[in-house]
Amino acid sequence: MRTSVRRALWAGVAAVVVAAAVPVASAFGAGTVTATFVAASDWGTGHEARVTVANGSSSTLSTWRIEFDLPAGTTMGSFWDADVTRTGNHYMAVKKSWMGPLNPGASVSWGYNGTGPYRAPLNCTINGASCSTGTTPTNPPTGNPTTNPPTGNPTNPPTNPPTNPPSGGKKLIGYFAEWGVYGRNYHVKNIHTSGSAAKLTHILYAFGNPAGGRCSIGETYPAYEKAYTAAESVDGVADTWDQPLRGNFNQLRKLKRMYPNLKVIYSIGGWTWSSGFTQAAQNPAAFAESCYQMVEDPRWADVFDGIDIDWEYPNACGLGCDASGPNAFKNVMAALRSRFGSSALVTAAITADGSAGGKIDATDYAGAANSVNWFMPMTYDYFGAWAAQGPTAPHSPLTSYTGIPIPNFYADAAIQKLKSKGIPASKLVLGIGFYGKGWTGVTQEAPGGSATGPAPGTYEAGTEDYKVLKNTCPANRTIAGTAYAKCGSNWWSYDTPSTIAGKMSYANGQGLGGGFFWELSGDTANGELISAMKNGLG
Structure with a gap:
């Protein structure tokens, strides 16, 4: 991933349930x-x-x-x-x-x-x-321990909140980046106002930090301390100085009240923090216990429906290198399943390296399949301006094409390799990037051209959100199931509603469990890409 249970149950009971109505x-x-x-x-x-x-x-x-x-x-x-x-x-x-x-x-x-x-x-x-005599006055007797809050603070939720039942059983999963509340000014409320919450089945909250082999909050201020005004809040109700939970966690709680079918999963790790998994693998049970205690903290246990592991990469190299062995990931996921229980969601974002002897082959992902609800192979970021001189290449090709810089660095190769190892197709969810990767100093329009470095980006050189690129460098060419464009000396590749429709059709044809994406703030204010995913999954 770039950068970087349900209600709490009692001691000894690790069960998470779907909030279906019971006629009692x-x-x-x-x-x-x-x-x-x-x-x-x-x-x-x-x-x-x-x-x-x-x-x-x-x-x-x-x-x-x-x-x-x-x-x-x-x-x-x-x-x-x-x-x-x-x-x-x-x-x-x-x-x-x-x-x-x-x-x-x-x-x-x-x-x-x-x-x-x-x-x-x-x-x-x-x-x-x-209660049986029905004589309670409208207002309680003097001495009730609760004091009246300031006036003008509406609290009543909608009488008939919107719902988002998944269509066809396909999952539509999106990452919410904890740090997006800063420069990006993207908040949980935007998931609602964009219309995206009604389409999503799951939100992945990124990221918790596995430092020292233990789960910990990534950053406490945005997670549960930041106070929201009425205008910023999902339900139009301002936070108060003395309420026990604020920040993203409280906003997600409010969002789930509005969309009862929406599930939220706490994602741990990411590109920046994956080094902590090496120590976690040395004592999987202790790691799982620390994660359970964090996710199921009584202050926010009702917010989260499970845990996601984004380890980049077990027994292979990402930002750093791990040498825990091929069984490490399987052991960690088994320990998490054991601690969280059979009803919790336990998921994992995994490599999409389909090359022979590559990252998929380095780890026993198939051995972990029984412990997880689904895997999310990160079928994007195959190519980018970390190769500063190029060659230019689409970062999220669905299929191969003549001149692809690395064989089997494309989505279908990863999906077929994972399926060949015995992982059920229904446990694989196809990844979409809501951003583009780009180079500058490019003279050739077709992929394969040379460059002088990464193209300028709003937050990161070589990377730009779809919502920006659709206006500054509209895609006018496609290759290998994704799109690209050359604008001046800049060359960008990214997915559009049209190419996403094709990828979702592929996911359906392969019997995959649905689609996921990184990440919510890259979409337009009206959720253009999420709508394309929803429509494509049917």
Whole structure:
């Protein structure tokens, strides 16, 4: 990759579940203010419950408090979007301080994970009155521990949030770069406003750092400390100084509420940080434990649905070289699967080097296939201006072509090699780059010309986003299933909606699991490339 579970479950229970509705509910009325408990998921040894507080009165509800007992054998583990205290098996949940008043006719939800199968709460009260008698006043008695937040801070989520059910079972996966909130000014909200969230099935959050053989947050400020204004926030609600989670993680939490089918996976490593995997491979179980503790931190466990490993490259060279042996990657992935459990998403971005004796051959990827949900061969960045004098070549060829600088450096060669090793086609997802690679000092329009160095780029010489290139150097030629153009002395190659359509058709024809891309900020403001991927996958 360039640069650089679901809800937390209890100790000893490493299961992650799909939030499908379960027809189990317990509604407790309190006058015109109600609290409804629903089992969002139930997997026998644990469950996820969602609690909805609805204000059916004609008055604004400034705050709320729910008290209840859980039946014997059931306990609450993690919770979100409410402050919960416990005495024995008695629980009290109150409105978060950052939530605004609950307007007439509005509702708000919070949730928790519990041990054992779902069982309806007992002795429920809302705002101090018995739920069964229905005598709760609109506003609670004096002395409720929750204080009213500042006015003008709307909090109610959309009544009917948009959904994004995957079509045809194909995955459409996009990377969100943690550092994009800086110079690129790309935020989680942009995934929503571009229309892309409704098309994606999964977001990969890049990157966690495997330094010292342990998973750690890449950078804490953008991850969970940065405060968002109402204008910047996904749901139009500003962060407050005292809320426990801010930053990208909280914004992703809000995005998932709006798009219930969208999954988020924490990606570890990347080009810059892959050296940490060498030490991780020396003690895979310890590494897996550290990753589990990071991903399933109670502050953001509901944000993430699993873990992704972007190791560049096991038993081979990337920015640095690894000599852990051909079994290292397989052992690490097996340890992660064991620790995260069978229901978590465990995925990996892998090399797309289809050459004989190349990076695919250096590692037992097939041996790791049973541990992962899918592999993402990075079928881009085959060629670029790190070879400063050229020859110019498309960085993401789908097929070979006459004059290709390195044999089998193209997507189909990698896919066929991985399939030949016994990896099911459905566990392979085709990669697309939302950027171009370019040279300057080029006189020849066709690929294969000489150059003097990398072409200028907004953030990195030799690299430019699609959203820029489509205007500054529109592609007018194609080769090997991708596009290129020469503009003055600059030569660029990149994928367009048209070439992406062809690549998605290839993915369908090969029986692949779908498509993924690096990364969201490279697309246009209206998600032009993501739309092409979505339409192509069908």
